[in-house]
Every structure is written in structure tokens, then in C-alpha cells.
Amino acid sequence: MKRRSAVLEYEFETVDCDNASGYRLFGGVGLETGAHRETILRRAVEGWRYVGWIPRTQRAGGFIETIDLVFERETPGT
Numbered sequence: 001m002k003r004r005s006a007v008l009e010y011e012f013e014t015v016d017c018d019n020a021s022g023y024r025l026f027g028g029v030g031l032e033t034g035a036h037r038e039t040i041l042r043r044a045v046e047g048w049r050y051v052g053w054i055p056r057t058q059r060a061g062g063f064i065e066t067i068d069l070v071f072e073r074e075t076p077g078t
Helices: 035-045
Strands: 007-016 049-058 064-075
Touching (some): 007 049, 035 049, 035 064
Antiparallel strands (some): 007 064, 049 064
């Protein structure tokens, strides 16, 4: 009997960090976004696992404008 193994399928979803804002109490700017949480929770309901993130666009000064969240799920092998 031949056993089929699962194959991993990956998808990427872009999250905008441009709308992140906030100032720190002792100077400087602290940037924060909550959009990633909503995306991860929605994908989990759809059967995807969050596995990491990758900067997608970044300014010369180092500010990350958008990120790609990486999701995986098992699909039946062929």
C-alpha cells in the first residue's frame, strides 16, 4: 500500500505599515500596527498557519512600509 504524504501550500498576504503611528514617552517615534493580528486570525479560521514575515517595501532610512505575512497549510499529496 502506497502512502500519500501531505504537500505544503504557501500564500503571502501584504500588510501596510504606512498607517502605523505613535510617539514614545521619552522621545522618538514608535511605530505600531494591528493589521497583522486581524489577518493572522482570519487566516487561522480558514485553515492556514502563520509561519513568518518578510519586508516587502522599505524606505532608504530603514522604515518598512509593507510586509508579506507567510501562511502555510497541508494539502493532500499526489
